[in-house]
Amino acid sequence: MTHSSAxxxxxxxxxxxxxxxxxxxxxxxxxxxxxxxLYLTSSFTxxxxxxxxxxxxxxxxxxxxxxxxxxxxxAFEQRLAALEGAEAAIATASGMSAILLLGLGLLKSGxxxxxxxxxxxxxxxxxxxxxxxxGVQTSFVPQTDLDAWQAAVQPNxxxxxxxxxxxxxxxxxxxxxxxxIAHGAGALLAVDNCFATPVLQRPIAxxxxxxVHSGTKFLDGQGRVMAGAVCGPRAIVDDQLAPVNRAAxxxxxxxxxxxxxxGLExxxxxxRAQSAAALQLAQWLQQQPAxxxxxxxxxxxxxxxxxxxxxxxGQGGAVIAxxxxxxxxxxxxxxxxxxxxxxxxxxxxTNLGDVRSIISHPASTSHGRLSEEQRQAAGITQSLVRLAVxxxxxGDLQDDLRRGLDTLAAP
Ligand SMILES: *Cc1c(COP(=O)(O)O)cnc(C)c1O
Numbered sequence: 079m080t081h082s083s084a085x086x087x088x089x090x091x092x093x094x095x096x097x098x099x100x101x102x103x104x105x106x107x108x109x110x111x112x113x114x115x116l117y118l119t120s121s122f123t124x125x126x127x128x129x130x131x132x133x134x135x136x137x138x139x140x141x142x143x144x145x146x147x148x149x150x151x152x153a154f155e156q157r158l159a160a161l162e163g164a165e166a167a168i169a170t171a172s173g174m175s176a177i178l179l180l181g182l183g184l185l186k187s188g189x190x191x192x193x194x195x196x197x198x199x200x201x202x203x204x205x206x207x208x209x210x211x212x213g214v215q216t217s218f219v220p221q222t223d224l225d226a227w228q229a230a231v232q233p234n235x236x237x238x239x240x241x242x243x244x245x246x247x248x249x250x251x252x253x254x255x256x257x258x259i260a261h262g263a264g265a266l267l268a269v270d271n272c273f274a275t276p277v278l279q280r281p282i283a284x285x286x287x288x289x290v291h292s293g294t295k296f297l298d299g300q301g302r303v304m305a306g307a308v309c310g311p312r313a314i315v316d317d318q319l320a321p322v323n324r325a326a327x328x329x330x331x332x333x334x335x336x337x338x339x340x341g342l343e344x345x346x347x348x349x350r351a352q353s354a355a356a357l358q359l360a361q362w363l364q365q366q367p368a369x370x371x372x373x374x375x376x377x378x379x380x381x382x383x384x385x386x387x388x389x390x391x392g393q394g395g396a397v398i399a400x401x402x403x404x405x406x407x408x409x410x411x412x413x414x415x416x417x418x419x420x421x422x423x424x425x426x427x428t429n430l431g432d433v434r435s436i437i438s439h440p441a442s443t444s445h446g447r448l449s450e451e452q453r454q455a456a457g458i459t460q461s462l463v464r465l466a467v468x469x470x471x472x473g474d475l476q477d478d479l480r481r482g483l484d485t486l487a488a489p
Contacts, residue, residue, distance in 0.1 A: 095276065098160040099342050104153040114153055116336045120144050137324065138316075146324045150332045154339040155307065158297070161276040161342065162289050164309035168319050169330035173272060173292025174200050176306035179328060180237075180268055180290060181205070183319040187213030189236045194251065196221040196244040196456065198270065199444055205239070221249040222382060227256060231263045238263075241270035242279075243386070245430075246399040246440045246464040247457050248373045250382035253389060257285025268308075272296070272431075273397060277349040278390040287311065293330075295431030296396075298341040299348050303334040348433060348469065352396035355475070356467040360398050362476060368413075368486035370461070373399040396468075397430055399440075402461040402486065407450070410461025414439050417463060417482035423474055430466035435475055438464045 089101055107115055122141040124130035133140040141147050151169050159167035170176040181204070185191070193205055195218035205216040217230040221244055231238075238260040242251045253269055260267035268288040269281035275296045281289050291297060293305025307330075308319055323329060330338075353376070360374035372379070375386035376394025386394060402417065404410030417437075418426060424437040428444065438444070445458045453459070467475070 095161055096346050099157065099345055102157040102160045104149050104156065114150065114336065114339060117149050117332050119148075119332075137320075144332060145327050145329055148329075148332045148335070150339065151330050151335040154293075154305075154330070154335040154342075157339060157342050158276075158291070158293075158307055159309050161345070162271070162309040163276075163280050163282050164289060164315075165312040166315035167307050167309040168315050168323055169293075169335060170306040170308070170323065170328050171330055171334075172304040173198075173270075173290070173294055173306040174204065175328035176290050176292070176308050177201055177204060177270075179319055179323055179326070180239075180288065180308055181209050181214065182326065183322045184266065184314070185209070185214045185236055188234060189214050190232050190234045191216040191237045191239060192227055192230045192235055192265075193218055193239040194221040194241060194244070195219060196247065196249055197239070197241050198245055198272075199447070201239075201241070201270070221251050224252065224255050224259070228259050231259065231265070235263050235265045237265055238267045239270070240267070241272070242389075243273050243375055243395055243397070245273065245444070246373075246397065246438075246462065248273075248375050248380070248395070248397060248399060250375055250380075250386040250389065252385055253279075253281050253284040253286055257287075260287075261285070273395050274390050275345060275349050277346045278353065278393050278395060282309070284389065288314065293334075293338045293341075295429070296345060296349055297431075298338050299345065299431060299433055300341070301427075301429050301432035301434065303337045305330055305334050305338045349396065350393065351469060352433075352467050353393040355469070355472055356396045356398055356465075357394055358472055359465065359467060359475060359479075360394070360400075363398065363400050363479070366483050366487065368402055368417075368483045369400050370403045371401045373401075396466060398465045398467065400463055400465070401459060402463065404461040407460040410459055411439075411441070413486055414441075414461050414463050416486060417479070420482035420485070421478045422481075423470060423478040424465070430464075432466065433469045435468035435470055436466040438466075440464050 133142050137146045155167040219226040257267045266287040269286045270290045272292045288310035291307045357376040364372045402413045424435045427436045441460050
């Protein structure tokens with residue numbers, strides 16, 4: 079199916095991502111609706127038995143049943159693929175089902191994966207525990223140590239899997255260098271592009287083969303629905319991933335597809351504005367006496383600042399982590415809770431990429447299941463606070479944090 083803004087008006091080549099985000103769509107119905115229709119239907123009627131037989135044999139020839147395809151889901155897939163500069167994309171019910179699909183579609187028993195030890199917690203669980211039960215082994219390596227990635231490669235390594243920047247410490251790895259290591263080993267590189275989004279970072283242009291998304295985060299951008307996707311070469315998406323997803327049923331619901339498809343229209347504006355606000359907040363936090371250290375790729379003090387600016391279009395993203403001064407883990411936890419509980423504007427929630435700012439305590443939430451030693455090794459101290467910056471007025475956010483910070487700084 080070709081990209082078009084109306085049935086008989088195909089888009090010209092060479093459009094910029096900001097335009098693609100608004101204009102890539104499946105053809106309108108015979109009503110000519112300007113905004114995409116929502117196809118809430120589980121099945122599609124067939125004109126005759128021959129056509130039906132053809133569509134069942136060739137799912138791309140026409141819609142039959144929503145588990146195997148739905149126009150609204152196709153619209154989201156095409157728009158996201160265009161933004162990532164990928165040949166194709168396949169939508170899934172959540173970010174985690176996108177990662178599961180990657181494993182089910184590309185790996186078999188006896189295969190090996192190399193992956194950062196700083197990946198999203200459920201990703202580590204899925205690869206380290208669940209894939210392992212099916213005979214797929216994963217080596218976890220330090221995010222930024224290229225030698226460790228190279229050393230972990232084995233003859234049976236099929237996939238390198240990275241996420242950059244990471245949650246919550248915003249560690250940045252070099253996508254182009256990892257692509258070199260993967261391809262040197264005859265393996266694929268997949269990148270979880272959830273934190274940067276294609277607005278700031280396009281992993282495929284840097285050499286990655288596949289991009290994974292949690293659409294739940296910035297792609298929706300308003301914290302409403304769960305969604306996920308894998309973007310990559312048509313041969314992999316159509317021949318290796320789509321048949322598995324059709325069988326396994328980890329498909330994106332048409333309603334959620336419609337919401338996320340609309341979200342992409344404002345993605346660039348939101349991500350650039352939220353990143354600009356995050357930089358200002360990170361600079362301000364660095365000056366607060368109660369704050370010991372700020373982790374944000376846009377700050378020159380960030381260990382991979384130069385790489386991040388090159389790889390992420392000059393912006394650091396919308397997620398900041400910062401550590402409060404504390405003499406002990408117990409005091410650190412109390413201080414972090416004090417700061418968080420004194421906010422009135424930020425939400426206490428487990429999400430990011432929302433236009434509403436969200437403050438959280440990783441050690442007792444996203445990283446709560448790790449042992450204290452594992453957390454220490456990962457740098458997730460009790461005094462660490464994560465802030466996913468939204469679109470509120472910057473002064474209101476500073477005032478919101480100042481309430482807790484000022485009482486901590488007092489002797
Ligand atoms: C949230 C998240 C996921 C998982 O996505 P869900 O939509 O919650 O399943 C994967 N990777 C990263 C980096 C995330 O932040």
